[in-house]
Amino acid sequence: MKNIFFALLLFVQGDLYTQTIYPTHWFTGMKNPNLQLIIHRDRVAQESMTMLPYAGVKLVRQTKVENPNYLFVDLHISPAAKPGKLRFRIDNLQSPEAVSYKTFEYELKARSKYNGKTRVQGVTSEDMIYLLMPDRFCNGDPSNDYFDDMRDKGHDRNNPFDRHGGDLKGVQDKLDYIQDLGATTIWMTPVVENDMSRTMEGGSSRSTYHGYAFTDQYNRDKRLGGNEAYRKLVETAHNKGLKIIQDAVYNHIGNDHWSVRDMPMKDWLNQWPAFTNTSYKDQPMVDPYGSTMDKKVTVDGWFTPFLVDLNQRNPYVSTFLIQYAVWATEEFGIDGWRVDTYFYSDPIFLNKVNEALYREFPSVTVFGEVWVQSVINSAYFCENNISLSFKHNCQGVTDFPVYFASLDLLNQPFGWNEGANRFYQTLAQDVVYKNPMRNCLFLDNHDMNRFYSMVGEDFLKYQMGINLLLTQRGIPQLYYGTEVLMKNYKDPSDAEVRKDFPGGWPGDTQNKFLASGRTEQENKAYNYIKTLAHFRKNSSAITTGKLMQFVPKDGLYTYFRYDNRQTVMVISNTSSSPQKPDWSFYKERLAGFTMMKNVITGEIRGVHGFEIKPKESFVFELVK
Ligand SMILES: [Ca+2]
């Protein structure tokens, strides 16, 4: 990657006589009065630009950078400024081809009055997230499956690395299905434009159907339906009482991003003398003995050769990313962000972007994807109780330690540190989190082997796992298809766990969106989740109550969720022999209750011990 800057400058293509301005528009009434525009057009920096007077708005500064095709313009927008159009004039236009930009406008829109009410509501432990990949869920509009004017025209459902045509209209068409299941929130993998050439990732020609290679943050990919389809989906979801979590990617962009094809300045990206991959190691960031070099490789190393690493210490990059996060939240009203590849970003930048979001949207939710093994390292990257000179301000994380421990509980033989004890020990370390209820719980996601495969397609274990997911502390996230027992390992690639949802495409022979299209076992799974999810929705003990767990004994693991209105008991036999628990041991939580209701079957029984068969797991609501 030597001299990447100059190599890429020669690589510029497209019509630079068309002017683009980022952000594409802005809003009045922001708490932060500052706005930095990026104007991108052939030789714009060699021109002289003036802003016509506008009440409450001042042009503070125009900054020229290394590349004359960019002008950075700082504005100050006072609280008194009214929505309207700012007008700019160029006096010495350099390109006759750009004559239409001799004067141009920039719009300031009014902010929504509904933030924190029916939009930007935040996502909490009272919610349940349904994670889906828009390209792989449902094709609601076959007319947008590919476009001749995009770099990658691949669209073949038989090719696991092509785009399959799923889109935002498809998600919108299935909102009732998601709501029927009991989810309250949809998290979609990125929807931002990925106008990328095909890559040779893993040695085969691949599209970026997953969406993590942004080429223009201000456009939703038109193969997903573009900005209008997104706006419509978010509004429809909000009208139905569903929320939206969106995937944010600050760490990297695709190498076909406009700012890479025509770089504003050399240090827009983290540059290395030769291509340097990130080590994918979180430890150097947490380690009190860590080296500066290892930190640098983690944070400044590139995720892949085509996912180029943004230099978030460059104030222009930082401002670009922060303004985009604020813009997208205000523009679409999304309720929260899951931040991809969290610890690969510059830590100071991360705190700044979160702070900017919290300031403009006090109810917004932010949790980071922190793919780590230990509880300490997980807590390090969010609000925590650890005594540190630098503290992260992210509200929560995707809880990988609990994920790994869940699989150990389900699959390992019971031991002093294994199986249910491992799960118990993991939760016992929650003392380091400021608020573990803000962590996102999961049994699988788009980067993991599918849960049903990971429990050997054992339905009892599946039920035990679902019980953990939906009754433990935190915000549960279900991965699309897990409710209908979709299975597979990431072998030979991630695409195996990102298969199309059966029934999402016109002409599909199976339709698992409908009970009639599901097998008996799939309906059993669907209905199990549905019953527990709907119970959870109205359960104060699970959604906002406390947790008490007991030391597992002979593979039997018992915990309670409780508040002053409700007590829920979850008891699981992870051993291979029947267990008859000593219920007097749980009396501090059972006292005062005479009956208990199995929340799945509705069956009511007296509060006393009974034999629990191997791999059985029950959720009981206690009754006085
Ligand atoms: Ca489509």
Ligand SMILES: [Ca+2]
């Ligand atoms: Ca980075």
